[in-house]
Amino acid sequence: NAGVTQTPKFRILKIGQSMTLQCTQDMNHNYMYWYRQDPGMGLKLIYYSVGAGITDKGEVPNGYNVSRSTTEDFPLRLELAAPSQTSVYFCASSTLSGENGYTFGSGTRLTVV
């Protein structure tokens, strides 16, 4: 049972480039999330999804886009990378009840130069 899988683990982008961070889960969880983690700032919610075809903005959505075409996959798209998007990105999932908390991926460390 793989849980939540994120790819890539590391990436360096140039300003203005685009990329997609991949996230897939094999637990049939309804909810999926994208957070970014910056030193001393904790985790900030970027986008979340309550099921296939349904997404919504979190606290810091600007500069990002998401889609949820299947239960398993929840990719995060950066269209025009900026240095402010240098961060560690975590994908997570949870059941409808959330009673077991989140299952997190191992993260993607992104640097924009």
Added chain:
Amino acid sequence: AQSVTQPDIHITVSEGASLELRCNYSYGATPYLFWYVQSPGQGLQLLLKYFSGDTLVQGIKGFEAEFKRSQSSFNLRKPSVHWSDAAEYFCAVGTGYGGATNKLIFGTGTLLAVQP
């Protein structure tokens, strides 16, 4: 607005000593509260959670936390710290519509160092 405050950015304890990490929350209704631990280069792992009932909850790795509504706190404790407990600890409150356990808001974390 909902929020979580972890007042201690960094704590150092000696191995074998007791530990208490502080967490205060702001939430209008009955909160759903969580503690997570993050080892270097890893994702977050759930330590324990509070939904309702007994205000003292037990978690994995010998951790416990006590919910105190009057103080809006959910402090994490461990009676005897091991070197392997060195990590960053995050408190979180669930805020989601229709399922307040979802859509977590996290505190800024407390980095725990353990001295031999």
